[in-house]
Amino acid sequence: MAKMRDLESVSIDPQVQFLLDKARNENVLTAFDRADMMNICGFGSTGVCCRHCLEGPCRIAPNGKGPQTGVCGADVHQIVARSFLNHLTQGSSGHAEHGREVALTLLEVAEGKAPYQIKDVDKLYRVAHDLEIVTEDLSMNEVAKEVALKALEDFQKQTGIMNWVKLRAHEDSLNTWNKLGITPVNAHLEITKAVARNAMGCDADPTNLILGGVTMGLIDGYAGLHLSTDLQDILFGTPKAVKAKYSMAVLDEKKINIAVHGHIPMLSEKSVEWSRRLEDEAIKQGATGINIVGVCCTGNELLMRQGVSVASSFSSQELVIVSGVLEAMVVDIQCIMPGIQQVAECYHTEIITTLPYVKIAGATHVNFEPSEADEAAQEIVMKAINRFSKRDPEKISIPDQTVDAYAGFSTEQIVEALSGLNGEDPLKPVIDALVSGKIRGIAALVGCTNPREKQDYGNTVVTKELLKNNVLVVSTGCAAHSLAKHNLMNFDGLEYCGEGLKEVLEAVGNAAGLPSLPPTMHMGSCVDNSRPADLLTAIANRLGVSMNELPAVGSCPETHSPKALSIGTFFIAHGIDVHIGVSPQLSGSEFVTNVLYGDRTDEHEVNADKLFGGKLIYEQDPYTAAKLLLERIDMKRETLLNKL
Ligand code: XCC
Ligand code: SF4
Structure with a gap:
């Protein structure tokens, strides 16, 4: 039996430690402990293992020990580049599917076939206008239908470029991609092409494979992030500032x-x-009501729009069940550990899957179609209500301290808050602060938590180091859970901010009727990484510069997901540096790491920094990572200030 990490090494969140301790005492295995039991494979972890065909599997040992090519002749650089493209394809296809599902829902709503209301009519018309849809003679539903059809074109058209790229990309970035021939035509075409080129006997040029990966980043960014955010805002409303609660203690025993x-x-x-509608049924069972809590990005979506409390990020998802008070965990797609079913079997929790292509053996399946959304949701909530009486009182134990967090910072909301300071030109206060140095740069702290990593440690350390150095921090995804739980989204966290930054946050907050803005701004789920991208595009356009000239960075200290790699690639394609704190499994090829991590001053002929003006920074230590990010911020600041 492998030795398990002590609780403090698993998470810096005492509630997660508490529930993990409970799980261990009850002999329930969770991801943290499974991570300790799993030996990391030296080949896979460096990207040098290839299973692309039945001649293999082949692997290239380091230091020239053993064969240096696979059976087909692929060398280590080709193999590592293909593994990277594989990850990016997987990541972007997840987000593209998300976008497509939302587009189909909008179409059904527009046709009166699905029971949702269009909540943000203004945004619908703004998006329609930007898509050059003539709206004059159309009803609102007809406009919505046209928008949905334009979105679906991004999964169908055979020539030209994606509508959402035209709609959202900065012109200079688009020019760069066009010159390189990597601008996407449609998401399905590009994903199929990526899978095809990656097969044995196809693309064997590592640089070309990496460029194919950048196209996957763009698919992620436009068919996934931007398209999903735009259509979700139209359907469910564009988020506005809300106050909500975080931590495992949002579970309610009653x-x-x-x-x-x-x-x-x-x-x-x-x-x-x-x-809400079935509250009475819950009371009949002896409960005082129904408490919905969020996990992972669904948690972020509901938090942003409805102020629903958030219980857990990715790595501790099973521990929500270990509390003994969870009647049901309802899941759709992505980041759902199969392990939740095994854990649920130790308690009274029912796991409910909802999509035909995401089922878990042993779990209950309630099929969810937008057209029958009411029936499915009603059935699911009733199932949960009926589980209440099955609780085992011996197994109930929940932590009791919630943390307040402000969220709901859509780009629209940030601009609105800023217009309190300067209505004519809302971005001016940010730009003045950037120029004066009150704000040294802008960072998006994004990504996940990973059961192998000490939960919340990397995310919070990088953030605190950046805040201390007056970097404005926005956040999304499970990284935002880390920041929220550790007071970085309420006013207590202002103590971590440098003086200049604090002054700006207070001024903007005051103008919006608050004591301050929170130290970091929650912009939503992972598909909402479109929001920081939009904000940076607006700032670049206002300054008349390219995105790659902004003192802006992304940081992803604790990720586990290929989706984070494809989102990161989307930002790098704009020339924004991205830090990753977990190995991206590329170290087997010096060529590939040179292309991705290399600097503009390197001798290496082609690299991301030279092509796009931004690079991937792999650094495990969060303090060093923050230092490296600040160096890049300062480098770009200097050039920018000279230009203005
Ligand atoms: Fe998944 Fe989006 Fe990562 Fe959280 S942050 S672990 S990808 S749920 Ni997106
Ligand atoms: Fe081996 Fe080449 Fe097949 Fe990969 S594609 S498994 S390297 S023969």
Whole structure:
């Protein structure tokens, strides 16, 4: 039996430590302990193992020990580049599927076939206008239908470039991609092409394979992030500042607890609605009501739009069940550990899967179609209510301290807050602060938590180091959970900010009627990484510069997901540096790491920094990572200030 890490090494969140201790005492295995039991494979972890065909598997040992090519002749650089492209394809296809599902829902809503209301009519018309749809003679539903059809074109058209690229990309970035021939035509075409080129006997040029990976980043960014955010805002409303609660303590012993987990808001929005409508049924069972809590990005979606409390990020998702008070965990797609079913079998929790292509053996399946959303959500909530009486009182134990967090900072909300300071030109205060140095740079702290890593440690350390150095920090995804739980999204966290930054946050907050803005701004789920991208595009356009000239960075200290790699690649394609704190499994090829990590001053002929003006920074230590990010911020600041 492998030695398990002590609780303090697993997470810096005492509630997670508490529940992991409970799980261990009850002999329940969770991801943290499974991570300790799993030996890391030396080949796989450096990207040198290839399973692309039945001649293999082949692997290239380091230092010239053993064969240096696979059976087909692929060398280590080709193999590592293909593994990287594989990850990016997987990541971007997840987000593209998300976008497509939302587009189909909008179409059904527009045709009166699905029971949702269009919540942000203004945004619908703004997006329609930007897509050059002539709206004059159309009803609102007809406009929505046209927008949905334009979105679906991004999965169908055979020539030209994607509508959402035209709609959202900065012109200079687009020019760079066009010159390199990597601008995407449609998401499905590009994903299929990426899978095809990656097969044995196809693309064997590592640089070309990496460029194919950049196209996957763009698919992620436009068919995934931007398209999803735009259409979700239209359907469910553009987020506005909300105050909510975080931590495992948001579970309520007296209520029926339902965790919603996954990514797509269609189901979770309905679950919230039906939990309100079925309150009386819960009371009949002896509960005082129904408590919906969020997990992972579904948590972020509901938090941003409805102020729903958030229980857990990715790595501790199973521990929500270990509390003993969770009646049901309802899941849709992505980041759902199969392990939740094994854990649920030790308690009274029912795991409910909802999509035909994401089922878990042993779990209950309630099929969810947007057109029958009410029926499905009602059935799911009733199942949870009926579980209440099955609780085992011996197994109940929940931590008791929640943390307040402000969230809901869509780009629109940030601009609105800023217009309190300067209505004519809302971005001016930010730009003045950037120029004066009150704000040294802008960082998006994004990504996940990973059961192999000490939970919340990397995310919070990088953030605190950046805040101390007056970097404005926005956040999304499970990284935002880390920041929220550790007071970085409420006013207590202002103590971590440098003086200049604090002054700006207070001024903007005051103008919006608050004591301050929170130290970091929660911009939403992972698909909402479109929001920081939009904010940076707006700032670049206002300054008349390219995105790659901004003192802006992304940091992803604790990720586990290939989706984070494809989102990161999307930012690098704009010339924004991205830090990753977990090995991206590339170290087997010096060529590939040179292309991705290399600097503009390097001799290496082609690298990302030279092509796009931004690079990947792999650094495990969060303090060093923050230092490296600040160096890049300062380098870009200097050039920018000279230019202005
Ligand atoms: Fe998944 Fe999006 Fe990562 Fe969280 S942050 S672990 S990808 S749920 Ni997106
Ligand atoms: Fe081996 Fe080449 Fe097949 Fe990969 S594609 S498994 S390296 S023969």
